[in-house]
Amino acid sequence: VVSAVGVGTAFAVGIGNAPAVDTVGAVEFDTPLAIPELLEPVIAPDGTKVFALDARAGSTAFIDGLETPTWGFNGTYLGPTLRATQNDRVRIDVTNGLDVTTSVHWHGMRLSGEMDGGVHQPVDPGGTWSPQWTIDQEAATLWYHPHPHGATEDHVRRGLAGLFLIDDALSAGLPLPSEYGVDDIPVIVQDVALDAETGALGQRDGGSSGHLGDEILVNGTLAPYLAVATDVVRLRLVNASTARVYAFGFDDGRAFSHIATDGGLLPAPRETESLRLSPGERAEILVRMRAGETTVLRSEDPDLGGVLPVFGGGNGGSDRFDVLELRAADDLASRGTIPPVLAPREPLDAADAVMTREWVLDGTEINGQAMSMERVDAVVQRGTIERWRVRNDMPYPHNFHVHGVHFEVTRYGGEAPPAAVAGPKDTLYLPPGVEVEMVLRFEHADASHPLMLHCHLLRHEDAGMMAQFLVVEPGSDTEITTLPPDAT
Ligand code: C2O
Ligand code: CU
Numbered sequence: 001v002v003s004a005v006g007v008g009t010a011f012a013v014g015i016g017n018a019p020a021v022d023t024v025g026a027v028e029f030d031t032p033l034a035i036p037e038l039l040e041p042v043i044a045p046d047g048t049k050v051f052a053l054d055a056r057a058g059s060t061a062f063i064d065g066l067e068t069p070t071w072g073f074n075g076t077y078l079g080p081t082l083r084a085t086q087n088d089r090v091r092i093d094v095t096n097g098l099d100v101t102t103s104v105h106w107h108g109m110r111l112s113g114e115m116d117g118g119v120h121q122p123v124d125p126g127g128t129w130s131p132q133w134t135i136d137q138e139a140a141t142l143w144y145h146p147h148p149h150g151a152t153e154d155h156v157r158r159g160l161a162g163l164f165l166i167d168d169a170l171s172a173g174l175p176l177p178s179e180y181g182v183d184d185i186p187v188i189v190q191d192v193a194l195d196a197e198t199g200a201l202g203q204r205d206g207g208s209s210g211h212l213g214d215e216i217l218v219n220g221t222l223a224p225y226l227a228v229a230t231d232v233v234r235l236r237l238v239n240a241s242t243a244r245v246y247a248f249g250f251d252d253g254r255a256f257s258h259i260a261t262d263g264g265l266l267p268a269p270r271e272t273e274s275l276r277l278s279p280g281e282r283a284e285i286l287v288r289m290r291a292g293e294t295t296v297l298r299s300e301d302p303d304l305g306g307v308l309p310v311f312g313g314g315n316g317g318s319d320r321f322d323v324l325e326l327r328a329a330d331d332l333a334s335r336g337t338i339p340p341v342l343a344p345r346e347p348l349d350a351a352d353a354v355m356t357r358e359w360v361l362d363g364t365e366i367n368g369q370a371m372s373m374e375r376v377d378a379v380v381q382r383g384t385i386e387r388w389r390v391r392n393d394m395p396y397p398h399n400f401h402v403h404g405v406h407f408e409v410t411r412y413g414g415e416a417p418p419a420a421v422a423g424p425k426d427t428l429y430l431p432p433g434v435e436v437e438m439v440l441r442f443e444h445a446d447a448s449h450p451l452m453l454h455c456h457l458l459r460h461e462d463a464g465m466m467a468q469f470l471v472v473e474p475g476s477d478t479e480i481t482t483l484p485p486d487a488t
Pocket of ligand 2: 398
């Protein structure tokens with residue numbers, strides 16, 4: 001069934017092809033959660049931290065006795081965690097050991113277009129790409145993943161993704177759990193469809209959204225549990241799924257402290273029982289544990305904002321998953337109290353916006369056009385603040401991600417933004433029919449290499465729901481409509 005409102009054929013699929021999934025109570029948490037290795041940089045003579053990532057194909061045993069063909073960085077599935085501090089100079093040597101062209105994008109990093117790793121920085125098989133930049137942002141949980149034009153979904157779902165953690169002086173001074181893999185835990189959530197006989201990663205049709213799996217991997221672990229030894233544990237939640245929206249909470253309904261969004265720490269912790277994350281979004285939460293207890297991180301009924309059932313699946317809005325079991329030891333080390341103040345900051349002032357732009361997501365297009373590698377969709381000036389209005393004109397979910405810059409949401413569906421999306425962000429859920437308003441300040445000029453904005457439901461991105469913009473020095477030409485010839 002193809003919808004009547006011009007949904008592109010790339011993802012126009014029928015009604016409810018994927019039956020609802022419910023794994024609540026059905027997961028036997030029998031595998032210790034894998035923790036991605038922290039990659040040690042080599043320090044160059046000038047102090048640059050040099051990391052090496054090597055994309056390769058291999059196989060991974062998610063299910064005992066079955067080898068699933070997968071891709072990974074420096075391993076067979078996912079990649080190591082990179083970690084750097086504000087003002088560090090970093091260089092990443094990305095080598096492509098696959099037999100297809102890929103790229104690596106630093107999702108959430110504030111940098112110039114040439115270092116961004118989007119569609120204009122392909123790495124051919126056997127090639128190495130070595131972007132370098134100075135970390136110019138506050139402590140945050142970022143991630144990296146491929147971004148080859150038209151094939152992002154495929155490369156990410158095969159396993160190419162990893163974390164990039166940023167620290168700063170403020171975060172280092174706060175009494176937050178910060179021992180990586182001990183009380184500060186990466187939680188990379190992906191929904192997969194594993195063939196029970198062969199172990200192969202399959203595709204499960206999620207209607208208009210793309211692939212919606214029926215099992216959850218956390219850090220590449222199926223049915224994971226985490227042994228907790230402290231009375232407060234910090235989870236860095238990353239929705240690295242290709243299309244699925246989650247609403248995370250705990251099986252006993254306990255409240256937890258939401259301490260950071262995509263762009264970093266909130267001004268103060270926010271108590272909540274549920275947190276919705278769409279693909280690409282991150283959140284850091286603190287969970288209080290009592291000795292000897294267990295609790296299960298779960299995803300239940302993300303409020304998708306009134307999805308019409310005719311559009312198929314509604315992004316799995318009724319699907320429920322058990323995600324990760326936390327098992328507290330009988331003796332827990334105390335992490336003290338949760339600091340009442342985290343990272344107060346001055347919000348951008350919308351009154352300073354030099355202009356307003358509109359981005360309308362419709363069909364597989366933005367503003368009526370599919371992504372073109374040559375076309376420049378906007379030119380913005382470094383140092384200026386703009387107001388962007390972004391609207392989902394479809395009756396099913398999208399989201400919105402901008403490269404190289406953060407935004408602050410000022411209006412959401414005609415109202416003040418919910419607390420869950422406060423602070424600097426780079427990815428935002430867009431409910432059906434909803435318009436959001438945001439302000440952005442552009443900081444890294446590069447007149448030849450554009451940055452992307454797109455839907456992070458990866459099949460939509462691949463189908464063309466993406467546009468690109470240049471950040472130019474103030475006073476220079478803003479009438480550019482095509483890329484300079486050296487852009488790729
Ligand atoms: Cu996480 Cu343009 O991507
Ligand atoms: Cu979309």
